[in-house]
Amino acid sequence: MPRTSGRTPPAPVHYQVQAADLHAHLYRVTLTIAHPQAQQRVALPVWIPGSYLVREFAKNLQQLKARQGRRALAAVQFDKCSWQIDCDPQQPLELSYEVYAFDNSVRAAWLDATRGFFNSTSLCLRVEGQEDTPHGLSLLAGAAPANWSVATGLPAVKTDKRGLGHYRAANYDELVDCPFELGAFWSGDFKAGGVSHRFVLAGAPPSFDGTRLLADTQRICETAIRFWHAGGQATGRSGKPPFASYLFMLNATDDGYGGLEHRNSTALICARRDLPRTDSKPGEGYTTLLGLISHEYFHSWNVKRLRPAEFARYDYSQENYTELLWFFEGFTSYYDDLLLRRAGLLDDAAYLRLLNKSVNQLQQTPGRLVQSVAQASFDAWVKYYRVDENTPNATVSYYGKGALVALCLDLTLRTGGQGSLDDVMRALWQRCKAGPMAESDLLAVLQELSGRSWSREFRQWVHGTAELPLRELLEQHGVAIHEEPAQLAQRLGLRVSESGGAVQIKTVLRGGAAEQAGFAAGDEWLGLEVGSGRSRSSWRLNKLDDLLLYAGGQGRVQALVARDKRLLGLTLNLPRHVSTWRLSVQAKERVSAWLGA
Structure with a gap:
């Protein structure tokens, strides 16, 4: 310094x-x-x-x-x-x-x-x-x-x-x-885009591989700078990023995850086991950490400079409302993993596995049919950070669905030969002079690039609760969609915790078999009875998967639960046809044309 x-x-x-x-x-x-x-x-x-x-x-x-x-x-x-x-x-x-x-x-x-x-x-x-x-x-x-x-x-x-x-x-x-x-703390540095970057890490274990973390972070930063300032066209300033230096501050704990963006720095937290190590190859946790680094660094442009008009001046004394978090958090979430792919830190198959999780998470959230992603943005102050047993039934994530709205816009533009979302982001940066923007700015840029109005898509995807056209758009761009049986909890419409031989009901999803049977959050699922008459048998449930072991081919069981010290018998019909998606590369050239742009 x-x-x-x-x-x-x-x-x-x-x-x-x-x-x-x-x-x-x-x-x-x-x-x-x-x-x-x-x-x-x-x-x-x-x-x-x-x-x-x-x-x-x-x-x-x-x-x-x-x-x-x-x-x-x-x-x-x-x-x-x-x-x-x-x-x-x-x-x-x-x-x-x-x-x-x-x-x-x-x-x-x-x-x-x-x-x-x-x-x-x-x-x-x-x-x-x-x-x-x-x-x-x-x-x-x-x-x-x-x-x-x-x-x-x-x-x-x-x-x-x-x-x-x-x-x-x-x-x-x-x-x-x-x-x-x-x-x-441990400290290292590198340059990207001609700008000095420093990385400091607290809580590093002896096996930590700082050389790898610096090299991978440098590739992320260089890719992001090229994205925003290719040829310097977006700024007219020789492609330099909007800060004179940048600092990553990472705190490694036993079990943590999160980040917060700032104008020329970011504060991050991760689990120590997710750090790169000198004695082994990185796992999925390290990919998640790189995605977090990419996400917060992208925010240096998208929310710290280009930002909601409502955030032109912060009011630190109360809530600051905006309906645009689906854009600033959601679009950043779309690009965080996509830039890992473009930086060569993921291949196409690995990227699709990450996208697969996002798609399935949205499809397994009943609240997507209740709350629009614009409403979710506005309600962040009272809903997003205050998760309870009904959250999945009443809300949708402006991170998750916002990222998939970005995907749909990107693939729709590419399908029509009208450029890409990359062009939209850079045009917004220039139009708004790296400052406050409104939804009308985004609509105007989309119309300028494509020659048509996007009000219908925004009415359905952003301000409505219509399903996103994910299957059609992904298949058009070379992605195969395989439908496979969902996990047992999802088939039942449940989210549970299992500890010490007890199955605790955390969430009952709207419209699922568990809700129809009468399960409630907080129930402890003790056991089940199968069959009738002389063939009737009773079983203790230690984990959810025991249900399939004891139910056999029965389509209906009697579940025994404890609620407020009372024992209740609930008739549960076991659904047979609940599926989830698995994405894979079908047409490599089309997938690479999108992901490697």
């Missing part, structure tokens, strides 16, 4: 952050406002952009104190996340407080004896009325061990070799869009 010498004047809004107590998981923050208002309000965000749920970060803020010089002032809480301080506007105002940091996700803040991490949405109070002024952040060692270093995408003003020191942001938005990683 860049370092300069000499004294730098403090920013009008300045934060001093230090690891105060590793074992109590506390950061200490001192906020200095050079020119406060007479009634200065400060507030902590309730959400973080990219994760559409109100998370109430203020719940972790404590010991807030205010002073001017030696005079203590009252910080009066105004609502759940904001405070007001009556002060002298001619003197600097200083606030000090602590933040409890024990959220080991990519969304908030973490601190213990092995690692520190924070998004400034969790630590830095927003100074109302001064959001657009320069903001400074000084990171001090505090209780951090001497071997800890710092990684962040925030521009450095003056830092030491560990990364401790002073950083500066143009405004509050930039400050909170650059998370910090602290610790004794």
Whole structure:
């Protein structure tokens, strides 16, 4: 990170952050406002952009104190996340407080004896009325061990070799869009598109193969940059990406997965077993990790720059609604694995296996017939992150279905010889000047490229619940579709957990055999009775597959379940004709023309 010498004047809004107590998981923050208002309000965000749920970060803020010089002032809480301080506007105002940091996700803040991490949405109070002024952040060692270093995408003003020191942001938005990683992490770097990229990894096991991770990530980045800036036509700037440098921050845990995009960095989490290893070949988990890296990196263009018009200015105090998450998350989900294929990290068959999962997941979600993908985008704040037993019956994923809407648009354009979705994305980038866009912009670009209106497709695929024409389009592009018997749980219309010899019902899918029999979420399926009269027999169920063992060829069984300590007998008709898809390459040249574009 860049370092300069000499004294730098403090920013009008300045934060001093230090690891105060590793074992109590506390950061200490001192906020200095050079020119406060007479009634200065400060507030902590309730959400973080990219994760559409109100998370109430203020719940972790404590010991807030205010002073001017030696005079203590009252910080009066105004609502759940904001405070007001009556002060002298001619003197600097200083606030000090602590933040409890024990959220080991990519969304908030973490601190213990092995690692520190924070998004400034969790630590830095927003100074109302001064959001657009320069903001400074000084990171001090505090209780951090001497071997800890710092990684962040925030521009450095003056830092030491560990990364401790002073950083500066143009405004509050930039400050909170650059998370910090602290610790004794592994680090590597490479260049892509003429731009320096750095990768830091916390929690790496001894078998970790950093050389492979860097090489594969570099191929992903180069492919994404070519996608957006082929020949520099999209930007007129010699094909350079929209950031001066980029940082990947990956936290490897025993069992984790997720990512969050930022303007010139991303925070990621994965399971250690999914990392590449020097002693064995990577498995499917590593492919999933590469897909996550591809997804978050693609977001640097699609949602961080090209973004919903409703996100032209974030409101950190409440929900920010948009119907376009199916485009920004869904289309990114379409391209994440597709760019792995174009980078040579997948072959056609492996790509189709990943696509197969997405298709079957949608087809096995009854909520696709209830909720449109535009509604799902708008309802993300109350539904997507609040999964319950009825979620699959009432909702559809704007990630999953959005990706398949992108697929349908891409293949429809290719079928008509009207270009591809690649052309649409680059044209949108240019039309919207890498900034706010609306659905009307997407429709206009589609019409310009194809010479026809796409309102019917959007009415059915985006704002309606009609089935997508997946079979027709895939077959036209050389993909064979094989129908095979579904797994037993799907045939029954159930989602279960199996542990310690118990079969617990988690979800009963709408319209399935289990619902018709009267199963309910929370039931424990204890056993079944088969036959009648003298041939009647009873069996204990230890796992779901035992059903086929004991039912034999019977089409009907009596299921015994426990619900609220009551034993119930449910008549279950076993369905015979529930199928799922398996995709394969039928016409290699047509598949490669699409996937290798």
